Amino acid sequence: MxxxxxxxxxxxxxxxxxxxxxxxxxxxxxxxxxxxxQAPVEGAPVLPExxxxxxxxxxxxxxxxxxxxxxxxxxxxxxxxSPGIDRLLRHEQDFIRFNGALIDLTLKEPIGGAAGGQVNANRKKFRGTLERTDEGGWQIVWSDEPPVKPGVRVSKKREPAPLQALGFTLDELRDARLAPIVNFKGRAAKPV
Known part of the structure; x- marks a missing residue:
C-alpha cells in the first residue's frame, strides 16, 4: 500500500x-x-472550537x-x-471553514492586469480577507494602504486606500494559508 x-x-x-x-x-x-x-447548523448552539x-x-x-x-x-x-497558525488551505471545505479570515494567497500565474488595472500585472501574492462571491466562487479583498505605526497620528481627513477584490478558482492557486497573526491579548470572540 x-x-x-x-x-x-x-x-x-x-x-x-x-x-x-x-x-x-x-x-x-x-x-x-x-x-x-462540521459546518454550523442554524439554530444549533455554537460550540467552542x-x-x-x-x-x-x-x-x-x-x-x-x-x-x-x-x-x-x-x-x-x-x-x-497540528496545522498551526499558518494553516494550509487546500480543499473547498477549508475555504468554507475559514470564510472571512485573513489569508495569504499565492497564484500560479501573475494576474495579468486584472482588478481594473490598479494592481501590478506581475503580482502573484496577496494578503486579504477570504470571501465567497455571489456566484459561489471565491475572492480575496485587500487594501494596499500601509499599516499605521504605533504613536503616529493619522489625519481624519485622509482618504483611506480603496478596497480591491480579486476572484480566483482553486485551480489557479499555488498556495493559500491562514495569515499568521499573533495576538497576545487572547482570542477575540467570533461574531455570531
Whole structure:
C-alpha cells in the first residue's frame, strides 16, 4: 500500500482529518492532523472550537508507527503535529471553514492586469480577507494602504486606500494559508 493511503486510513480511522504529509530528504516524515470540522447548523448552539492536543498527536504517532512498520515504510523520524497558525488551505471545505479570515494567497500565474488595472500585472501574492462571491466562487479583498505605526497620528481627513477584490478558482492557486497573526491579548470572540 502507498504511504498516502496508509497514513490517510490510519488518521481518519482514529477520527482525525489528514491535512498534509511532508517527507524530507533527511528521513523526516511530518504528518499534520486536525479535528474534523462540521459546518454550523442554524439554530444549533455554537460550540467552542476544539484544537488538537499533545495526547491526540501521541495517539496518532503510536498507531502510525505500527502501521508503517507493518507495511515496511522507511523513515528516520516521525513527527505528528497540528496545522498551526499558518494553516494550509487546500480543499473547498477549508475555504468554507475559514470564510472571512485573513489569508495569504499565492497564484500560479501573475494576474495579468486584472482588478481594473490598479494592481501590478506581475503580482502573484496577496494578503486579504477570504470571501465567497455571489456566484459561489471565491475572492480575496485587500487594501494596499500601509499599516499605521504605533504613536503616529493619522489625519481624519485622509482618504483611506480603496478596497480591491480579486476572484480566483482553486485551480489557479499555488498556495493559500491562514495569515499568521499573533495576538497576545487572547482570542477575540467570533461574531455570531
Amino acid at each position: 502507498a504511504l498516502q493511503q496508509i497514513v490517510e486510513q490510519t488518521v481518519t480511522g482514529l477520527g482525525y482529518d489528514l491535512v498534509e504529509i511532508e517527507r524530507t530528504a533527511g528521513g523526516l516524515l511530518r504528518i499534520t492532523i486536525d479535528l474534523p470540522w 476544539q484544537f488538537v492536543t499533545v495526547e491526540d498527536c501521541e495517539k496518532v504517532t503510536r498507531q502510525l508507527q505500527f502501521a508503517l512498520e507493518v507495511d515496511g515504510i522507511e523513515y528516520a523520524r516521525l513527527e505528528i503535529s
